Amino acid sequence: MRLFRKLLRPRSTKRKHTLFTFSATLLAATMLAGAASGIPNLSFAAETHSVSADASIGMPKHLRLLTTQQYINTIQYFFGPDIKTDVKFAPLTRTDGVLMAGTSVAGVSDAQIETYQKVANIVSNQVVDPRRRDTLFPCKPASETAADNECAGKFLNRVIDYLYFVPPPKEHVEKLVAEAGAAANRLHDFYAGVQVILESVLLSPSVLLVAEKEEPDPKRPGHMRLDAYSQASRLSLFLWNAAPDPMLRAAAIRGDLFSEKSRTRIVDAMLKSPRLEIGVRAFFDDMFGLEEMEALSKDATIYPFFLGGVAADAREQTLRTVVDQLLTKNKDYRDVYTSRETFISPALGVLYGVQTAPGWLPYEFPHDAHRAGILTQVSFLALNSHATRSSATLRGKALRELILCQKVPPPPANVDFSAIENPDPKLKTARQRLDVHRQNPVCAGCHKITDPMGLALENFDGAGRYRLVEKGATIDPSGSLDGKIFTDVDGLGQAVHDSPALPTCLVRRAFSYATAGVLPVSSEPVLAQLNKKFAADSYRLRPLLKAITLSDAFSAVSETGPKPVSPEKAASILTPNKVASNP
Template sequence: MLLLGVLLLAGLTFLPTLTFDLVYDDHWTILANGFLREPGDLPLLLGPQAHARHVPDAFRPTLVAFDMASYQLLGVEPWRHHATSVLLHVGVVALVAAWLRGLRAPPALWGGAAALFGVMAIHAEAVAVVSFHEDLLAAGLGLAAAAAQGFERGLQEAVAALLQSPYFLYQVEIGEPDPDDPSRRRLTSYELATRMSFFLLDTVPDAELLDEAEADLLADADGIRAAAWRLLERPQARDTLGEIFGEAWRLRELEALPKDPSTFPQWSPELAGAMRQETLSLIDDITWERDADFLEVFTADYTFVDVRLGFHYGLPDAAQLPDAPTRVELGGLDGRGGVFGHAGFLARLAHVSSTSPTLRGKFVLENILCRTVPPPPPGVVTDLPVAEDDATMRERLEAHVVDPSCAGCHSMMDPIGFGLESYDGIGRFRTTDNGSPIDASAQLDGQPFEGAAQLGALVAQSPQTPSCLVRNIYRHATGHIETEGEEVAIEAIEEAFVESGHRMQDLLVEIVASPAFRVVAEPQ
């Protein structure tokens, strides 16, 4: 009875596959390759033509031979092919059970092990991943160890084997030939669903998204957009966007940022955490609460602070603030405005005991405007000269760039960073540096500014800003730096982003709906 129950479980688990169509690693192999349909074609299985049409390390002639036999005996009806697979699977489960019983495993062990084997995937469409053949073999070896060495040891071996499987550890993207352009590969519906879900939610696809992939509803841009909008309604989307900017703007580094305790005794991981949350709260408010123009992140005359950060900024009503981030109006306080006035931005782009106009200017150029700042020439001395008793950071840098080998790069970065010198190495407002008055006059592309709010206004007006924002998020979504062949697609995404009024949610949807999001490189 135990064996019968296990076999029924193995069969019933996969009965829904009888309603599925043929997929890329099943009988479809024969249908897509007309030159492999007759028994007389068997010699071609090892020929260069067949091998060239498949991923070399996934080319399995024995599997194709089985599909050919199935095609000859059962025809092209998908349910017949799937039914054969289910019956074969039940047979294999029976063999596994007999094997473990032959090793004199107790009924609880061989029954449970065979049941576990029986419910694991036999079809790619059942779990939206590629074949688990190697994983099942590894699990089987672990179960054999359970019978030979004891249940606890064997279970350890089985779990270790599964956890080391590439299908468990990695997001597999092999793709399939693009029907519109056979010279390139595109993600399968299941691979696309997985990439979408990890990009938007940082987790595996849910059941509804898998159903949409199975029904081929992700085959066109409209279907992808509909699925993406649904995913963005889930709470995880907010956290995932925060993680994207936590990486792009390096907010993750704040709590571990070292500061000189003699210079900045107020610095602590708790204060740093409040700084990080300030920026994330602004992003959350603009994107999710109000669905507003995202460029407001550079110009907002308000921010989100808790009581700790309120005292850090010297807000008049800081004592009345709660422990959670709360919106407060800045009203031009200390020239702050937008993310450039956030203490987290200013503290991270500073040295251990001083400010760094160079780091601040470099970040604006490279991360906000996507401009290239060349590295220092080989052998150049990057240390600043020893400060005079009353020399400001600006005066030290201006003396440093007298050297022609330093002037080229610093003349790009420092004029921007000088405009933020009114904020010290942990983002507090100040009027003097080393006892001398601060000169915070600066310029960006020849336009003068002073302070965070004025810099944010100039950045928000630059056409390079939305373009750079699109590129940074596109790189995160696809996991690579864009190539020349992707420029047309990226320009289309940028155009849609501008037309939407720079709505971040629209940008996320347009990225996943872009044909470039679905393209995958040829396997190596």
């Protein structure tokens, strides 16, 4: 009877949803299969990407927590994009410029586990919902009001195969299936039984934790490497911002990630997958600190047009711009700071003074609009401002720290700011007010690090709107960056574009993000090699991602577990001493 019903099911229509769900995976799978059968990869076939052995000290291994977005992506790749939840996990601590590094140290409170349970409950109920069950289950139960361990087993095996970062023993899955059966009989509902066990599976440490593990590397005696599961997870979390799919995991189990040739094929396929865009968005969202946009609000009496949707759209605009420039158009990373090409939504149109239509439209600012590069986008300008006014200092600091990987010392404590910031009504512009700082030698040391480039952005108010005057006085947007003098914000964009710190900072952040940790001192030779490679590839993102993921250091584990560098010491061209000696 069951078989009969199964045969009668119009598979083509009923499985449409599942096919869609798996389409990205299938695409990747096809590519992997293609690569394995010898079909050459078009774009990167000619490139070789081995970073030499002396730069392969290895990184620490980590016990990582999935981020909210990684969890949701993983769930949606498997169960479909219409599975929705707005629950957020506990915020992470940004370490050495990278939020992802927080996943390797963050603890788990009881309240956090409750949050996992809440998401797991919401997701599992959506999966067994009558509108979805027919497409998401590979079978139908003999009876909907009782246990069917065969069908529940088929379903759970698939789920566990996909979601668990290491396959569990067979007996364990059988036990979970038996639990589903017992629950189904107790609740007189097959799907309720599966929901109950699925909920527990979805909050399991096997799903939410990635326990990276090392093993001896047979190719380099005396050295350790990540085991196959850990490598698959690290690759997938970095490039796709999700747990590995079954194809990648299967390839890892076969040992494909240990051979340079097959590893290259797998990475190439991953770089071509549509999921790369998701991964790249997550990386730049992290690097630019855009998660702060969620809590961004402006004083409604001063910026009445800066409504709730504006911050979300501004974040989206920057991510769309980055993906368009770096993936779609395969442009030089540095162009992101000078390009006038972007996307506009109706909510942003008001701020930019641009005519719009519903939805997102590509848009190129005119030459004289002074909107070139992402520093002139609302996300950067509004985020690095106060709720009530712009801040040249915050913008300069963000440019230094987030984008150029330089450290700006914190303001000294016990300084009576009101003595200097006491608003003299004669001081109309930010430049005039900040000039007062420079008369105070204690302040001057740091403010000269941040202000000369921040002041070039003063033509944008605290919400990111263009302006020529402040309180009736004309704004002077001239400035300098590390000795380069410019007259306006277009000059700033060019100076940032030309700064040698710009590409090396991206490399540093990407490598730290990829390995989910603060970089140890021993990573400097690897970074140097990657910098060289990035320059040789004309600062294109895909080759950089490829070089990182194929580097020995990405998959090697340091035996000694080097101590992380303290954030203060890392990558500062302006050492604290230099500043401190300038009181």
